[in-house]
Amino acid sequence: MIVxxxxxxLILSVAVAAFQMGGPLIGHLVNDERLMLTARxxxxxxxxxxxxxxxxxxxxxxxxxxxxxxxxxxxxSDKPLLYRVTGVWGNHEGSMLLWVLMLAVFGLAVALFGTxxxxxxxxxxxxxxxxxxxxxxxxIVFTSxxxxxxxxxxxxxxxxxxxxxxxxxxxxxxxLYAGYVGFSIAFSFAIAALIEGRLDAAWARWVRPWTxxxxxxxxxxxxxxxxxxYYELGWGGWWFWDPVENASxxxxxxxxxxxxxxxxxxxxxxLKIWTVLLAILTFSLSLMGAFLVRSGVLTSVHAFAVxxxxxxxxxxxxxxxxxxxxxxxxxxxxxxxxxxxxxxxSREGSLVLNNVLLTVSCATVLIGTLYPLALEAITGxxxxxxxxxxDLTFGALMIPLLIALPFGPxxxxxxxxxxxxxxxxxxxxxxxxLITIASYSVLYRGPWLAPIGLxxxxxxxxxxxxxxxxxxxxxxVETHVAWARxxxxxxxxxxxxxxxxxxxxxxxxxxxxxxxxxxxxxxxAPGQTVSIAGYTVRFDGAAPDQGPxxxxxxxxxxxxxxxxxxxxxxxxxxxxxxxxxxxxEAGILPDMLGDLYAVLGDRQPDGQSYTVRVYFNPLxxxxxxxxxxxxxxxxxxxxxxxxxxxxxxRPKVQPVDVPA
Amino acid sequence: MTRKQRRGFLIIAAVITLTIASGxxxxxxxxxxxxxxxxxDIEEKGVAPGQRIRIGGLVAEGSVVRGEGAKIRxxxxxxxxxxxxxxxxxxPDLFREGQGVVAEGRLDPSGAFTADTVLARxxxxxxxxxxxAALKERGVKLGPGATHKTGSSxxxxxx
Numbered sequence: 032m033i034v035x036x037x038x039x040x041l042i043l044s045v046a047v048a049a050f051q052m053g054g055p056l057i058g059h060l061v062n063d064e065r066l067m068l069t070a071r072x073x074x075x076x077x078x079x080x081x082x083x084x085x086x087x088x089x090x091x092x093x094x095x096x097x098x099x100x101x102x103x104x105x106x107x108s109d110k111p112l113l114y115r116v117t118g119v120w121g122n123h124e125g126s127m128l129l130w131v132l133m134l135a136v137f138g139l140a141v142a143l144f145g146t147x148x149x150x151x152x153x154x155x156x157x158x159x160x161x162x163x164x165x166x167x168x169x170x171i172v173f174t175s176x177x178x179x180x181x182x183x184x185x186x187x188x189x190x191x192x193x194x195x196x197x198x199x200x201x202x203x204x205x206x207l208y209a210g211y212v213g214f215s216i217a218f219s220f221a222i223a224a225l226i227e228g229r230l231d232a233a234w235a236r237w238v239r240p241w242t243x244x245x246x247x248x249x250x251x252x253x254x255x256x257x258x259x260x261y262y263e264l265g266w267g268g269w270w271f272w273d274p275v276e277n278a279s280x281x282x283x284x285x286x287x288x289x290x291x292x293x294x295x296x297x298x299x300x301x302l303k304i305w306t307v308l309l310a311i312l313t314f315s316l317s318l319m320g321a322f323l324v325r326s327g328v329l330t331s332v333h334a335f336a337v338x339x340x341x342x343x344x345x346x347x348x349x350x351x352x353x354x355x356x357x358x359x360x361x362x363x364x365x366x367x368x369x370x371x372x373x374x375x376x377s378r379e380g381s382l383v384l385n386n387v388l389l390t391v392s393c394a395t396v397l398i399g400t401l402y403p404l405a406l407e408a409i410t411g412x413x414x415x416x417x418x419x420x421x422d423l424t425f426g427a428l429m430i431p432l433l434i435a436l437p438f439g440p441x442x443x444x445x446x447x448x449x450x451x452x453x454x455x456x457x458x459x460x461x462x463x464x465l466i467t468i469a470s471y472s473v474l475y476r477g478p479w480l481a482p483i484g485l486x487x488x489x490x491x492x493x494x495x496x497x498x499x500x501x502x503x504x505x506x507x508v509e510t511h512v513a514w515a516r517x518x519x520x521x522x523x524x525x526x527x528x529x530x531x532x533x534x535x536x537x538x539x540x541x542x543x544x545x546x547x548x549x550x551x552x553x554x555x556a557p558g559q560t561v562s563i564a565g566y567t568v569r570f571d572g573a574a575p576d577q578g579p580x581x582x583x584x585x586x587x588x589x590x591x592x593x594x595x596x597x598x599x600x601x602x603x604x605x606x607x608x609x610x611x612x613x614x615x616e617a618g619i620l621p622d623m624l625g626d627l628y629a630v631l632g633d634r635q636p637d638g639q640s641y642t643v644r645v646y647f648n649p650l651x652x653x654x655x656x657x658x659x660x661x662x663x664x665x666x667x668x669x670x671x672x673x674x675x676x677x678x679x680x681r682p683k684v685q686p687v688d689v690p691a
Numbered sequence: 692m693t694r695k696q697r698r699g700f701l702i703i704a705a706v707i708t709l710t711i712a713s714g715x716x717x718x719x720x721x722x723x724x725x726x727x728x729x730x731x732d733i734e735e736k737g738v739a740p741g742q743r744i745r746i747g748g749l750v751a752e753g754s755v756v757r758g759e760g761a762k763i764r765x766x767x768x769x770x771x772x773x774x775x776x777x778x779x780x781x782x783p784d785l786f787r788e789g790q791g792v793v794a795e796g797r798l799d800p801s802g803a804f805t806a807d808t809v810l811a812r813x814x815x816x817x818x819x820x821x822x823x824a825a826l827k828e829r830g831v832k833l834g835p836g837a838t839h840k841t842g843s844s845x846x847x848x849x850x
């Protein structure tokens with residue numbers, strides 16, 4: 032009964048989405064404000080209906096109702112409760128339902144928090160949201176309905192892919208989707224502005240927090256996925272330039288560019304057309320990500336539950352939205368007025384450079400991802416484009432970006448003074464170069480580019496700190512005055528500095544772990560030891576054990592550090608029964624300077640020895656800590672009063688209640 | 692600075708970056724891409740030994756031999772031809788006889804393949820599209836492991 036209710040709510044939400052699209056648009060055309068005002072209640076209703084629908088599916092999973100074929104195919108009554116819940120989005124149908132639910136939640140947020148938006152703009156934004164909801168709602172109902180029943184109902188489900196039964200991956204899709212879908216708001220605002228032909232600084236002020244929120248979710252989502260791949264797949268790597276990974280990374284790059292260009296538009300009314308185009312492209316890349324992941328047209332190690340036929344439908348939706356948006360853009364672009372002018376050496380100029388580098392690097396990722404597909408379609412040759420390609424193209428483009436990054440916040444709007452900025456950053460640069468040389472003399476074994484990469488990361492980190500210090504004028508005025516100034520700095524300044532610091536930290540982590548990683552594979556009998564990066568690892572043997580829904584062999588390894596202290600790590604090899612599949616759990620010792628990472632391989636014929644692979648990944652955790660810090664920077668920036676959506680200036684004096 | 696000058700500056704900046712990026716892309720495409728072959732292709736298309744390639748097919752039944760230490764030998768087959776592969780390391784969790792596999796490495800003059808990477812898939816129901824296509828071309832009938840789950844099919848229980 033509850034499942035039918037959810038099914039019904041889903042179908043009803045599609046109808047409401049149609050009204051949410053049609054009502055306000057017709058209202059806009061015939062200039063009827065009452066019709067435009069229907070957008071808000073529609074958005075609220077749509078979100079409520081989808082919440083009911085998603086709740087019903089979750090109920091079916093928790094209760095293990097195997098008469099629902101989606102539950103039968105993707106769940107099992109043995110599974111712990113957490114994975115019965117997260118199993119809802121561990122499959123195609125459920126994850127699409129989560130996708131539209133997120134879309135509706137963002138629509139709801141615009142309806143609720145956008146109280147000070149002009150009625151017409153809000154109506155059009157919600158109408159575009161409705162259109163996206165309608166397209167994907169129809170897609171779910173007709174091709175991917177999670178509520179279909181089976182008769183007779185089976186007694187037991189066939190289980191969730193064990194590799195997905197992990198806390199890291201359980202929360203990776205919701206964050207990722209919140210990011211993807213969050214960019215739909217920027218898209219809807221762009222379309223609404225094009226429909227109206229009105230685009231001003233206020234528009235950018237409304238768009239920026241939404242983009243920032245989406246960007247933050249996507250950052251966390253990608254970082255969670257990367258962290259999961261690191262500890263769960265047992266390859267010791269954290270990024271594989273796999274098409275599915277690139278599919279989430281491209282919207283992130285475009286979204287990062289959009290964040291920065293919206294800043295120029297808000298402050299200086301420049302780069303309007305570019306910002307609108309970027310808003311369209313960012314969401315288009317999100318849609319393309321959904322298509323690439325769901326259709327399985329590209330070879331990916333991360334492919335789950337792909338279905339080429341449904342991929343075609345997503346492709347059609349993608350073409351309709353992107354094509355429609357770009358056509359509207361082409362038709363209306365000439366009516367948008369040009370904004371303020373600026374010198375190449377200025378804050379705007381530096382943000383333009385940021386945008387050029389980010390979008391071009393995004394394009395190189397796009398080419399690397401789609402080229403195999405194009406080549407196969409044209410010549411039939413099958414190729415794979417891997418890490419060396421991305422290192423050479425994407426990596427090379429990141430170098431100028433990181434060099435230029437610290438200059439941006441140091442330059443004034445409109446016309447900046449590069450020489451003065453260089454002078455101010457001289458100390459920072461000197462420090463970064465010194466550390467580079469020092470690290471080169473210590474770590475002379477690694478590739479020659481690595482110390483430069485480390486230096487670049489440090490340069491960005493130090494400059495972020497230094498920027499706040501100079502803005503507070505520490506050392507220039509008395510300390511307590513500087514401290515007061517420091518506390519008085521706008522939160523967005525802290526946000527920028529924190530996020531940039533995170534970028535630098537991540538760079539250090541990436542360079543260190545890529546260049547100085549150590550690895551050894553051995554067959555080890557109990558009692559044997561292996562030395563790596565100053566650690567001694569003793570294999571103490573492996574014993575069978577039992578988990579909630581799997582059996583395993585768990586090894587015990589004693590790790591002795593250079594200073595004599597010891598710790599135990601236990602890599603596992605798990606065998607799940609439903610479905611029958613094995614997974615590896617790496618044994619990881621997170622230490623100050625890096626992770627010691629051990630994977631248990633196959634048992635040797637003697638029954639006692641195992642193949643064991645041990646890695647030392649220096650500073651690898653800085654990658655995810657850096658992402659987390661970027662997220663915190665975003666939070667800080669979002670909490671800035673000036674950015675808060677519809678932060679109308681509060682009246683200084685509370686209005687006095689007039690007695691009735 | 693006039694609007695025209697600013698536009699000129701923007702265009703020049705964009706063109707320079709694009710030129711450098713395209714140069715890098717072309718350079719990288721020439722040196723870093725890896726071609727994929729099915730076992731039968733290797734003879735037919737005359738793949739030169741020493742070239743870095745990927746081969747894909749099914750792990751031949753009964754072909755997996757564990758050697759000394761972490762060395763492993765197995766055959767990759769498209770049922771018409773089988774290529775012997777040697778690999779040293781830990782195989783992915785989903786590596787099994789009769790399942791799809793992709794190996795990357797070099798062919799030696801004797802026709803044996805030395806792999807440095809054996810690719811894992813996360814989903815037992817997933818068949819790499821190249822492998823599926825290569826096998827289909829050869830008229831190999833695919834087992835249930837190669838078909839995609841059709842989650843919404845109400846008749847799924849009868850499969």
